[in-house]
Amino acid sequence: MSEIFEEIKEAVIDGDEDLAGELAQKVLDENINPVEAVQQGFIKGIEEIGNSWKAGEAFLPDVMMAADAMKAGLAVLEPSIAELGGGDDDTGKIVLGTVEGDIHDIGKNIVGALLTAAGFKVYDIGIDQKAENFLAKAEEVGAQIIATSALLTTTMNAQKELIEYLEEKNLRSKYKVLVGGGPTSQTWADEIKADGWAETADEAVELCKKLIS
Amino acid sequence: MRVKLIGCASSRNEVEWLGNLGETDHEFLDYSYHANPVKLHNKLQELINESQDYDLIVLTYSRCSNSLIGLLSPKVPMLFPQTHDCIGFLLGSNERHLRFVKEKKGTYYFSQGWIDYGRTPYSEYLEYEQKYGTKKARQLIENLYGRYSKAIFIKTPGMENIEYYRGKVKEIADFFGWQLEEVEGDVGLLTSLTQGKIGPDMVYIEPGRRITESHYNP
Numbered sequence A: 001m002s003e004i005f006e007e008i009k010e011a012v013i014d015g016d017e018d019l020a021g022e023l024a025q026k027v028l029d030e031n032i033n034p035v036e037a038v039q040q041g042f043i044k045g046i047e048e049i050g051n052s053w054k055a056g057e058a059f060l061p062d063v064m065m066a067a068d069a070m071k072a073g074l075a076v077l078e079p080s081i082a083e084l085g086g087g088d089d090d091t092g093k094i095v096l097g098t099v100e101g102d103i104h105d106i107g108k109n110i111v112g113a114l115l116t117a118a119g120f121k122v123y124d125i126g127i128d129q130k131a132e133n134f135l136a137k138a139e140e141v142g143a144q145i146i147a148t149s150a151l152l153t154t155t156m157n158a159q160k161e162l163i164e165y166l167e168e169k170n171l172r173s174k175y176k177v178l179v180g181g182g183p184t185s186q187t188w189a190d191e192i193k194a195d196g197w198a199e200t201a202d203e204a205v206e207l208c209k210k211l212i213s
Numbered sequence B: 001m002r003v004k005l006i007g008c009a010s011s012r013n014e015v016e017w018l019g020n021l022g023e024t025d026h027e028f029l030d031y032s033y034h035a036n037p038v039k040l041h042n043k044l045q046e047l048i049n050e051s052q053d054y055d056l057i058v059l060t061y062s063r064c065s066n067s068l069i070g071l072l073s074p075k076v077p078m079l080f081p082q083t084h085d086c087i088g089f090l091l092g093s094n095e096r097h098l099r100f101v102k103e104k105k106g107t108y109y110f111s112q113g114w115i116d117y118g119r120t121p122y123s124e125y126l127e128y129e130q131k132y133g134t135k136k137a138r139q140l141i142e143n144l145y146g147r148y149s150k151a152i153f154i155k156t157p158g159m160e161n162i163e164y165y166r167g168k169v170k171e172i173a174d175f176f177g178w179q180l181e182e183v184e185g186d187v188g189l190l191t192s193l194t195q196g197k198i199g200p201d202m203v204y205i206e207p208g209r210r211i212t213e214s215h216y217n218p
């Protein structure tokens, strides 16, 4: 069984979308635990490529293709992971997006994929999103967490504006607000009174688990 | 006064065109540092350490994803722009830059330096096509640049062959189906900096003090 996990990991590292999808299907066909396939295969692959990128050994296209491969596999596995999770109610709902004026989304997509893999229901509202849109989606779906990504120092202030907007609407305590993205930091999160910050996607997953439990 | 200027390729042409006080040594770093803030930080610290026999160190790097935060020059003061990135730097002020951010959504900016020393989205496409084939290359480029709708060319004084650069930006805009706009750059900030003059949107830092986040939020 660990062989297929190894194959999945390699498919992700190679950015092979088709193979990643096929292997995910094989996991289902052979009644292998999809959560384990995600944790020991897909996530291992994206982590490895993420580390190489940080170390300057991999290039951005490698990261992007790995993320696409992971996404393709997760799409196949998601329904059965949700089933195993035991209905919608006890899994957390997270609204995720990139703030207004910002179009960077590679990191956000990886965060979204890992959260999905961890059993959260992720509502990705995309890039260049106003505070209103984050809140509207969160209200609509009954989310517990709002998570925003900002990659530019010119746009990170929008993370603060979202929190102010929630305060204005008297809804601040209803949601946990997470922030992330290149120029952000724990100091920044503290300064704007966010509920959490994470440097990487896997830390973001841990953080969400902690915030929701 | 002996000045060491450590510069980014994105504004290299403007710096060279402006000239300097005569006693400035220039060192321009490779454009690829753009993609790696940690590497840029380390390289800058290394060069600052090597430049401790000057009277002033000028950096033409902006905040650039907080790459400058934590840098320390033990014996020589440093002067650098308080702008967010090369775009704000070439637009001349934070005020103007932030106005652009608000008003012009989905915009990708080009300066002469980006075209001369950087990799344009179009050349990036050609590179990926070679490496990964047409299908993957298209997908990558779509994920990278698919959500833009406009290219803005920042024209700065001293450009010799404007038509060449206009043509380059047009080629890219046409390839992606973007609108095209041209704006005047403002090298006021750059001019003061290269002359070692302290002004608005600039940080002067005494020797022995580390650059911190607060230098960018006065």
Ligand code: B12
Binding pocket: A050, A060, A063, A101, A102, A103, A104, A105, A106, A107, A108, A110, A111, A147, A148, A149, A150, A151, A152, A153, A154, A178, A179, A180, A181, A182, A183, A197, A198, A199, A200, A201, A202, A204, B033, B034, B035, B036, B037, B063, B064, B065, B066, B084, B085, B086, B087, B106, B107, B108, B109, B110, B143, B144, B145
């Ligand atoms: C790729 C990239 C682009 C691509 C974006 C494609 C896309 N679809 O996303 C393109 C080429 C289009 C682009 C455009 C621009 N970019 Co750019 N870009 C980058 C680059 C090289 C990498 C970013 C990236 O994807 N990293 C990989 C991912 C995996 O990492 P990540 O995003 O940090 O995400 C991780 C964590 O931060 C975290 N995370 C992310 N989001 C969240 C959210 C939450 C809630 C949590 C908890 C965690 C979390 O988890 C992720 C996984 O571990 C960076 C430099 C860098 N190394 O950061 C510059 C950079 C961000 N860009 C920069 C600039 C200047 C621009 C432009 C303005 C350039 C221009 N000429 O117009 C435009 C901006 C347009 C706009 N309005 O947004 C500057 C920003 C400077 C500044 N002002 O802050 C940078 C820092 C480069 C530099 N040194 O100058 N860019």
